[in-house]
């Protein structure tokens with residue numbers, strides 16, 4: 502297929518509620534959409550899950566726009582592409598910038614699946630018809646607000662609850678949560694907020710029978726995580742330390758953790774996510790799909806990758822309505838009793854709502 506037109510949209514969408522992690526609070530999502538059109542008149546869509554500021558990862562929305570505009574889109578436009586896997590080689594000279602790469606690659610994957618008339622999930626080798634999902638809850642000033650949201654989400658049927666923690670908002674919070682919900686599947690995410698000097702606090706988390714503790718230590722670190730994993734029972738799950746197949750291979754080799762949160766954007770796209778998935782499957786390392794407060798388009802990509810066999814733990818792909826008054830896809834993503842159907846229509850399997858996209862577009866550029 503030939504991609505003869507690409508559109509880049511800068512989006513500004515306000516979430517229903519602010520979301521707080523150890524690195525800050527966000528409510529306005531400034532991200533990018535990529536639309537790739539083929540000579541057959543089909544459109545593929547990808548989402549660039551950056552934020553306005555580089556607080557979670559070094560990329561940010563303007564850096565991704567620049568990368569896509571100046572470096573990545575020129576490698577793809579008007580080129581014959583037989584398979585989306587080819588993009589990895591094309592993009593390889595440019596180090597990292599994975600969120601930007603993933604957005605364009607995702608649009609091409611969607612376009613490829615649509616061209617073949619099959620779902621993105623089956624193009625990727627997915628096997629699940631439904632997936633299990635959990636929910637990620639931000640840090641709350643007031644413990645009662647957190648307890649109330651947990652109750653709501655447990656009642657809605659989400660398969661596990663993840664709560665964000667940071668130094669000073671950890672053991673006391675867990676005491677309260679376990680007092681009220683002694684048995685729910687529970688995990689915590691520190692977003693890199695601790696160091697090995699906090700080892701006493703981290704050890705104490707073993708008493709709460711957590712499914713895992715996500716990214717306790719510095720982003721990018723593997724060595725200290727391996728040291729920590731040796732002294733705690735709770736499985737460590739890596740998020741901000743895994744940017745590639747090689748990172749994952751090394752993490753497994755030295756025992757930096759026992760679980761991987763696989764985010765398509767962070768590893769540079771679906772092709773790399775699938776490679777990491779396959780390796781983890783062989784190594785008996787379960788994976789689950791993380792979230793980046795996506796719009797419906799990124800959410801649809803997450804659903805497709807989660808249909809692969811080794812996504813054995815519930816991910817963060819919650820319903821559209823958890824984030825948005827109105828999502829930019831039709832139908833929206835709905836979750837029943839913690840389960841979500843993998844769409845069977847061509848590509849991402851959701852229609853994009855162009856009117857809704859237009860409402861939130863703050864910049865647009867067309868490439869031909």
Ligand code: OSB
Nearest residue numbers: 557637692791792793794795817
């Ligand atoms: O660490 O998983 C994370 C959101 C933004 C940046 C990083 C993370 C998160 C979440 C929310 O945990 C997941 C979601 O609901 O999309």
Ligand code: MG
Nearest residue numbers: 690715716740
């Ligand atoms: Mg995380």
